[in-house]
Amino acid sequence: MKFSQRSVKCNVSAGQGNGLADGARLGETPAMEHHVYFWLKDECKSAADRAVFEQGLTSLFEIGLVSGGRWAVPAAVMPRPVIDQSWDYALTMQFASVADHDAYQVHPQHNAFVETFKGWWAQVQVRDLA
Numbered sequence: 001m002k003f004s005q006r007s008v009k010c011n012v013s014a015g016q017g018n019g020l021a022d023g024a025r026l027g028e029t030p031a032m033e034h035h036v037y038f039w040l041k042d043e044c045k046s047a048a049d050r051a052v053f054e055q056g057l058t059s060l061f062e063i064g065l066v067s068g069g070r071w072a073v074p075a076a077v078m079p080r081p082v083i084d085q086s087w088d089y090a091l092t093m094q095f096a097s098v099a100d101h102d103a104y105q106v107h108p109q110h111n112a113f114v115e116t117f118k119g120w121w122a123q124v125q126v127r128d129l130a
Contacts, residue, residue: 031095031096031097031098031100031130032094032095032097032098032101032128032129032130033069033092033093033094033095033128033129034069034091034092034093034094034095034101034104034126034128034129035090035091035092035093035126035127035128035129036090036091036092036124036125036126036127037087037089037090037124037125037126037127038087038088038089038090038091038121038123038124039086039087039088039121039122039123039124040053040088040089040120040121040122041119041120041121041122042122044120045088049120053089053117053120054071054089056113056116056117057071057089057091058071059109059113060091060093060109060110060113061093062109063104063107063109063110065095065100065101065103065104065107066093066094066095066104067094067095067096067100068093068094069091069092069093069094070091070092071089071090071091071092072089072090072092073088073089073090074087074088074090087125098130101128
């Protein structure tokens with residue numbers, strides 16, 4: 001199927017960012033998702049360091065405010081110009097509300113993770129979805 005710019009229209013109501021008209025949701029969509037991409041410094045990429053970092057990522061899911069999610073590494077997909085696989089780890093978390101997310105951000109266990117690993121990161125990017 002071919003698409004022309006004239007025939008394709010964005011299906012988003014004013015003020016809605018989920019791509020569905022009138023704020024509709026597909027299935028049991030959480031109130032928000034928190035996505036974090038980590039680029040580790042070269043000196044923190046040994047197998048032992050990765051195992052420790054993975055334990056740290058896993059520990060974040062013990063925080064009761066988190067309703068779901070996972071951490072992962074880049075998928076071994078076919079290369080395409082639009083795909084960025086330069087990152088080392090991604091974390092995706094689901095929260096029942098923005099308030100839960102905000103409380104997670106100041107939770108002592110989250111703060112401990114940041115303090116422990118912030119020196120390991122060459123770069124971090126966050127994408128939050130409503």
